[in-house]
Amino acid sequence: MVTRPILVAVATAAALAPLAAAAHAFLQRAEPRVGSEVAKAPPAIRLSFTEDIVVPFSRVAVSGPPGFGGAGLPHAVAGDARSLAVDLKRPAPPGAYTVRWRVLSVDTHVTEGDFSFQVRPQAAP
Amino acid sequence: MSETVDPALVAVRFFAYGLAMLAFGRASFDVYATEPRPGRSPLLAAASALLALAALAYAVLLAREASGAAGWPDAAAVAMVCSATGFGRALTVSAAAALALALLELAARQLRWPKLALAAVALGALAFVGHGADDTGLRGGVRLAVLAVHLLAVAAWLGALPALWSALARERRPLALLDRFGWVGGVSLALVLVTGCATLVFVALDARGGLGRGYVQTLVLKLAFVGGLLVLAAVNRFRLTPMMARAPERARRMLRASIIAEQVLGLGALASVALLGQLDPTM
Numbered sequence: 001m002v003t004r005p006i007l008v009a010v011a012t013a014a015a016l017a018p019l020a021a022a023a024h025a026f027l028q029r030a031e032p033r034v035g036s037e038v039a040k041a042p043p044a045i046r047l048s049f050t051e052d053i054v055v056p057f058s059r060v061a062v063s064g065p066p067g068f069g070g071a072g073l074p075h076a077v078a079g080d081a082r083s084l085a086v087d088l089k090r091p092a093p094p095g096a097y098t099v100r101w102r103v104l105s106v107d108t109h110v111t112e113g114d115f116s117f118q119v120r121p122q123a124a125p
Numbered sequence: 126m127s128e129t130v131d132p133a134l135v136a137v138r139f140f141a142y143g144l145a146m147l148a149f150g151r152a153s154f155d156v157y158a159t160e161p162r163p164g165r166s167p168l169l170a171a172a173s174a175l176l177a178l179a180a181l182a183y184a185v186l187l188a189r190e191a192s193g194a195a196g197w198p199d200a201a202a203v204a205m206v207c208s209a210t211g212f213g214r215a216l217t218v219s220a221a222a223a224l225a226l227a228l229l230e231l232a233a234r235q236l237r238w239p240k241l242a243l244a245a246v247a248l249g250a251l252a253f254v255g256h257g258a259d260d261t262g263l264r265g266g267v268r269l270a271v272l273a274v275h276l277l278a279v280a281a282w283l284g285a286l287p288a289l290w291s292a293l294a295r296e297r298r299p300l301a302l303l304d305r306f307g308w309v310g311g312v313s314l315a316l317v318l319v320t321g322c323a324t325l326v327f328v329a330l331d332a333r334g335g336l337g338r339g340y341v342q343t344l345v346l347k348l349a350f351v352g353g354l355l356v357l358a359a360v361n362r363f364r365l366t367p368m369m370a371r372a373p374e375r376a377r378r379m380l381r382a383s384i385i386a387e388q389v390l391g392l393g394a395l396a397s398v399a400l401l402g403q404l405d406p407t408m
Contacts (some may be wrong), residue, residue, distance in 0.1 A: 018377075024405045024407075051259060054209070057191035057192065057210070059208075077199060081261070102193060104190075104191045106212070106258045106259070107211070107212075107257075107258045107259050108212050108255060109403075109405070110193070
């Protein structure tokens, strides 16, 4: 008797599948890429997650080589509720950078993690 | 990447959902009961007042979790959670509705429909707190609606059991009451099954078919509790309710014992749900 409504509900939920999100916010993409080596330090680091996040309660700490000027506070990315960005202060010299993140997702859960990237030394002219 | 489960959050989630379901179940029972209750309901007033406190405590714990600081969060952090996050606003709405319900119950014995509406808001708002808010757009709206209906249907069935247990002790026309409860319970059960399956599909799709072992184990535990509830509900409906016509006192005694067993199983299912809400389905 209730089998048909159940099948309808399951089919409806499945039909909405292409818009799927993931449960809890995990890092999906970063710019610069996780573990990458870039020729020049970017002006900002952008992190994109698998779920919408609450930026005011999210934190990003960036550590770098001696001489690195640090990073600003995380800010929202216009039109993208799953991403945040931090601006790098100058100078951002060549060397290894580590990004530690801690984000609050809209489903109340806090997740954290870290990744690194390298800025190559400038080739001599 | 790492993720931890805070036992305090699981506990406050258990109490918030349990109290909200109790309040909605009591308020809905008052709408279809065969005899008006003799006075104000201490259960409804207390459950609503405690729900308001539980929702506030939930917001405080989430503010602590969100800020990541040791110790208790300051008032500014709590206010920010309540105003700047969707789940914080939902908890605020739930607490406000619960407080209004408690005050209304203390002020007036009647007004059953306004009380039911406030209880529905207090419970339905909790759908926005947790995995129900995982999605956005059309899918997010459908998922939230499905979860809200699921909560209301569970509450109309299990949340009304204490009121039914109490009413059966004094009811002069128990068969009529059981008929009404059976009808409401049957519709609720159908909705619970449909919306429960749909919610599970949403969770499985989010996990892209890869549900984690801990999540599955907790889910199986919950389904075991639900299975026990279904068996007891069937016994009540198809065995004990008909018995009421030929051996009323025995049937009344056995029904009340069965309702207590149902509530114990319901608490088990609720505890599983409180934990599921804190787990990452993929872990």
